[in-house]
Amino acid sequence: MNNQHELGIVGLGVMGRNLLLNIGDKGYAVAGYDKDPERVEALQKEAGEQKISGAGSMKEFAGLLRIPRVVMMLVPAGSVVDAVIRDLLPYIGKGDIIIDGGNSHFRDTNLRSRTLAEKGIRYLGVGISGGEKGARNGPSIMPGGPRDAYERVQTVLEAAAAKVGDVPCVTYLGPGSAGHYVKMVHNGIEYGLIQLIAETYDLMRRGLGLSNDELHAVYDRWNGTELNSFLIEITSRIFRHEDEKTGKRLIDVILDEAKQKGTGKWTCQDAMDLQVPVPTIDMAVSMRDMSVFKEERQTAGKIFEKPRQEYTGDREVLMNQLQGALHVAMTAVFAQGLALLRKASDAYDYNLNLEDVARIWRGGCIIRAALLDDIMAAYGRRPDLPNILLDPGLSREVLAKQEALRSVVFAAAHLGIPMPGLMSSLSYFDAYRSPWLPANLIQAQRDYFGAHTYERVDEKGTFHTQWSEG
Secondary structure: OOOOEOEEEEOOOHHHHHHHHHHHHOOOOEEEEOOOHHHHHHHHHHHOOOOEEEEOOHHHHHHOEOOOOEEEEOOOOOHHHHHHHHHHHHHOOOOOEEEEOOOOOHHHHHHHHHHHHOOOOEEEEEEEEOHHHHHHHOOEEEEEOOHHHHHHHHHHHHHHOOEEOOEEOEOOOEOOOHHHHHHHHHHHHHHHHHHHHHHHHHHHHHHOOOOHHHHHHHHHHHOOOOOOEHHHHHHHHHOOOEOOOOOOEHHHHOOOOOOOOOHHHHHHHHHHHOOOOOHHHHHHHHHHHHHOOHHHHHHHHHHOOOOOOOOOOOHHHHHHHHHHHHHHHHHHHHHHHHHHHHHHHHHOOOOOOHHHHHHHOOOOOOOOEOHHHHHHHHHHHOOOOOOHHHOHHHHHHHHHHHHHHHHHHHHHHHHOOOOHHHHHHHHHHHHHOOOOOOHHHHHHHHHHHHOOOEOOOOOOOOEOOOOOOO
């Protein structure tokens, strides 16, 4: 079967192996390579009767692929990607296609694309979301790069992608690094949603004293409402899972320190460069940073210890408010991420269709949620919508539930339970809906101490004042 394989994957870890098996399930002949021969051997055993071939060397691997060759890398971002490309170059040539299916920084994708284009090799940056199960059963796939390169692999990607109805969760997003940028922002939104859900858990556990079984029931019920989403679904399941070592619920033996791989931070960094506010995502990244200061938090807890406050209000009322608050805050996180995509699309010439982005996020990916149907509809009504909070349908939902968010934030502040994600979501909403902000004082202060000038409400231009010291 030399030269007959439709696509090859380099990197047979969890994601690479499962995606390869997924594509093989759809009837395509595919090849796999990994520097670890045990992974290649394991792939061959798992493949069974599928048209899947493992290769023992990069040369053999390249020889299995039909021309123009398509090679997808599923390896860690950074120097490993460049090393794989270097290893590939002796065996591929003009017209061939390299796909980076990892979480590479979009600027790295731009550089690699330009460098390979000089050799006549087309480069696709493709975001893939869904984790191990998504890769095996159907992920959300976010491709960007040369359109003709995407068209070469379109049928394969559509076959492998998750489906909502009969619609595959993949589409061409735009040139250059559009795919990796959309995946980066997807992950930023993911950070925000995870933080918000964790805060609702904290309020129910420490503030209301709910047991793990009660928490399971709450999130399970919420998953049947407007909060329906993959993250709510798995949160419900987490509270029922027992630890094999201790017999306790596993959630209670997991350390309260959360790691990160960088995509959330990258989202915040580029949002600042483009001057797009994403405060809930910023706070989600900051709280992961805060979580690793375990020893300092314990010391500070002793210094600032206060008697535990019991919630004296109606618990059922607060629980209903918490559900509404989470829906508003989730909407705010999506609003922030999509506003960033809108600005980035113009700044980087991606020409993104945000209705398409919402559509392919509805299945397979980590942030899939019922809310995305409403978001997709909003962009269908108005493709140039600058912020989803301006959509009549979504804005009615937020208006109807904003008081719930205010009540929850008030209750958390009284109890001393940190809710920076929910609080920042509320502040984002209040700032965005405010026709006036105190930025005039900021302009005055900057001009006072640094002669940075200011603008006026009654006259065009920039002005400077010699401020009185008296």
